[in-house]
Amino acid sequence: MCYAGGMRRTILVTIVGGKLDDYATEQERHEKWRPTRQLTERFRPAVIHLLSIPKFMGVCAKVIADLREVSPETEVVVHPLPPDADADIEDIFGALYEVACALPLDPETDDILVHITNGMYQQQISMFLLAEARVLPGRVVITHDPARAKRDPIRLLELDLARFDQLAARAERRQRDGVTFLKDGIATLNDDYNALIARIEHVVTVSRAPVVLWGPTGAGKSALAKRIYRLWKQRGDVTGEFVAVNCATLRGDGALSALFGHVAGAYTGAASSRDGFLRRANGGVLFLDEIGELGLDEQAMLLDAIEERAFRPYGADHLVESDFLLVCGTNRDLLAAVAAGRFREDLRKRIGLWTFRLPGLSERLEDLEPNLDFELRRCGEQLKRRVAFSREARARYLEFAHAAPWPGNFRDLAASVQRMATLCAGGRITEADVAEEIVMLRAEWGLDRVVAADGGATDTLRADVVLGARAGDFDLYDRLVLEAVLRVCEGTSSLSEAGRLLFGKSRTARAKPNDAQRLARLLAKYGLERRMMWR
Ligand SMILES: Nc1ncnc2c1ncn2[C@@H]1O[C@H](COP(=O)(O)OP(=O)(O)OP(=O)(O)O)[C@@H](O)[C@H]1O
Ligand SMILES: [Mg+2]
Structure with a gap:
């Protein structure tokens, strides 16, 4: 078949199959579905490369005689495959690969069709792989029995990138x-x-x-x-x-x-x-x-x-x-x-x-707002009313929330929003509601004990953040010791380094200073592990 411009030739590469290509009677010759003949009628290729094992040379001769009839101008070239190319898929692939490499195919000048309907499934798979790998640089064509086909019995497989992109998308x-x-x-x-x-x-x-x-x-x-x-x-x-x-x-x-x-x-x-x-x-x-x-x-x-x-x-x-x-x-x-x-x-x-x-809330503060909105929507659904912050109230809550320890993480956040949503009047959370909620949260987290003992300092202790809900189990003295230790740890890159700094004086009096162990024991007293401090 010639395309516009008239220059490109169609070249067909196909395997001779012992079943479909064969016929026994003159009637069968004309009535039975035979794919190679069908393709030749449709495409009128300039050249057909017939690949065949020796066993099917007789079938090959019939096919050639047939093709002369439907397309006398087509040149038919037979390429013998080794006799053992009908057993193992590796052997078949190897044999087909050798033959395929030697075929005079040039996709620049020719439209090459690789037909995969004939032959054993091992041969069909091999032909497909060779086309995929561009060893046979053509398009894959599949044929169907026209008597049974619902669509066009000849289909060109469009395995182009667009299709793959669609699947990937x-x-x-x-x-x-x-x-x-x-x-x-x-x-x-x-x-x-x-x-x-x-x-x-x-x-x-x-x-x-x-x-x-x-x-x-x-x-x-x-x-x-x-x-x-x-x-x-x-x-x-x-x-x-x-x-x-x-x-x-x-x-x-x-x-x-x-x-x-x-x-x-x-x-x-x-x-x-x-x-x-x-x-x-x-x-x-x-x-x-x-x-x-x-x-x-x-x-x-x-x-x-x-x-x-x-x-x-x-x-x-x-x-x-x-x-x-x-x-x-x-x-x-x-x-x-x-x-x-x-x-x-x-x-x-x-x-x-x-x-x-899974990180805690204070490890992903960027998500405070999306989660806050999520909880507001959820509360709204439960309470069957729309719940929203006033602008100032929202700002005030977020400011507090960004600096808060959130020891109970999203459970604390969910509870906090639920309280405000339930208590507020008319579904509108005001600054006063937020202030009240902050008092609740601070009390729940035991933060106010530090505030009172500190004489009014409003800073949250790092130690309390790290201890979370367990902060309330420790004396203020112990939490302040931990506070100092944490401050040193934060500036170091390892347990040993922090240990050396913390025990700089007493270590000189020891025969074998083991600062790392001392510090690890101290942290263990608070239920803290080294990995929480240094990655
Ligand atoms: N990714 C999330 N975003 C928003 N809210 C969440 C998220 N994950 C959990 N929550 C809410 O936080 C609360 C606690 O979540 P969950 O019970 O799954 O925590 P958990 O890790 O199993 O805690 P625990 O160790 O105590 O069992 C629930 O109310 C849940 O709806
Ligand atoms: Mg759980």
């Missing part, structure tokens, strides 16, 4: 939707947090491995776990339930039975059998919150259950199967829990491949 849109969903539609601004959620979306989309959500209280672990479940459910990855278990509430004998179930009469008081959380989560998601609090026996059984996808209920002699996706939440750093002997290293390794640390 669709995947990207799906990913964006997933990320927005995981963020509850909140347009968060903190780059690290946004990257974290995008990473989580990616991991939970492509993997079925357990996920650990680690972070301070109120950072949103439970809320996120639930949204991950909903995302999976929406996408059809799970069909079962979301079973949430707070491991901190599982204690003693009841813990094993709560998790793994028991049979009737397993122990005194077990009148009837019980399924247990793992069984209930079958086909769904098991959310083990506060997994760091799980007892060592339960940890061992859990590890087995995850590995085997089966476990033995308490008192049972049979195994019960359960297949679930596992999400864990933890306040504790599981590495530290392992070091302290409270958590099994093998279980941590098994569940901790994907450990994501």
